[in-house]
Amino acid sequence: MPRVVVDVMLKPEILDPQGQAVANALPRLGVGDVASVRIGRRIEIEFTGEPDLDRAREIADKLLANPVIEDFTVRLVEADETADARS
Amino acid sequence: MTARVGVVTFPGSLDDGDAARAVRIAGAEPVRLWHGDPELHGVDAVVLPGGFSYGDYLRCGAIARFAPVMETIVDAAQGGLPVLGICNGFQILCEAHLLPGALTRNQHLHFRNRDQILRIESAGTAWTNAFQPGQEVLIPVKNGEGCYVADTATLDQLEAEGRVVARYVGGNPNGSQRDIAAITNTAGNVVGIMPHPEHAVEALTGPSLDGLGFFTSVLKHLVGAPA
Numbered sequence: 001m002p003r004v005v006v007d008v009m010l011k012p013e014i015l016d017p018q019g020q021a022v023a024n025a026l027p028r029l030g031v032g033d034v035a036s037v038r039i040g041r042r043i044e045i046e047f048t049g050e051p052d053l054d055r056a057r058e059i060a061d062k063l064l065a066n067p068v069i070e071d072f073t074v075r076l077v078e079a080d081e082t083a084d085a086r087s
Numbered sequence: 088m089t090a091r092v093g094v095v096t097f098p099g100s101l102d103d104g105d106a107a108r109a110v111r112i113a114g115a116e117p118v119r120l121w122h123g124d125p126e127l128h129g130v131d132a133v134v135l136p137g138g139f140s141y142g143d144y145l146r147c148g149a150i151a152r153f154a155p156v157m158e159t160i161v162d163a164a165q166g167g168l169p170v171l172g173i174c175n176g177f178q179i180l181c182e183a184h185l186l187p188g189a190l191t192r193n194q195h196l197h198f199r200n201r202d203q204i205l206r207i208e209s210a211g212t213a214w215t216n217a218f219q220p221g222q223e224v225l226i227p228v229k230n231g232e233g234c235y236v237a238d239t240a241t242l243d244q245l246e247a248e249g250r251v252v253a254r255y256v257g258g259n260p261n262g263s264q265r266d267i268a269a270i271t272n273t274a275g276n277v278v279g280i281m282p283h284p285e286h287a288v289e290a291l292t293g294p295s296l297d298g299l300g301f302f303t304s305v306l307k308h309l310v311g312a313p314a
Binding site (some may be wrong): 014015017018021063064066068069 | 145146149150153181182187188189191192193194195196236237262
């Protein structure tokens, strides 16, 4: 069953202290070549019937993202791709 | 007649009990409202208390905004009902678009819990008319996501219209833009504040009695408000 994936990211101008904290931890792993890290959220939606991108966009705009501070993208993925992303 | 001030309990609210006590100490009758009940039971004003409604899942306040009681409160607030959102309540008011902007993770990532001096910038709201403009008050702050953000145009508009209600003094606890601790809507009936006035209403438990002014303000406002 294909799913709709919603990716939510803080807008570029909004400070991401979580991402900064992760970036600051990387040198302790011996990683010195990362300029910045930003953290977002991936949401997978499964519809009871056919996946509906417009509906997903509406859900994202009203609830999943806060348009004041976040941007989102909506896309269809096949079930396999979802599984791959998890492995 | 004693004013009736509703205090909403969401799953995960923490400070509803203290808010109801503050209402009582201020001289009004607290009325407990339940998130799943759209009925406001004839209250004259509403407090959205602090806590972690719905476990702060997704974003703080994002799910509480769609609670049945909130749909009624949003309509009533647009019609002039005084609404005070404290901490998580402030986050809910922003998510519900009753107030502009958003509250994000504290810039230093630490939860901040301390007594905080605020300067009351606007004494013209339903919840701050008992104060003098410029008055400094001492009120506990305790939040992990209290950093107020909005775009520059919105911040400028808030300043120009006198809608910054209170600012942090003596150190900004969370990185809030322009040291903003509280804001109001254009009508002045809806106020969101990050620190907790309901924890500063008794000598036994609070650092001051300064928080009481927010609750006595709404009583003053209701007496003066047209029926």
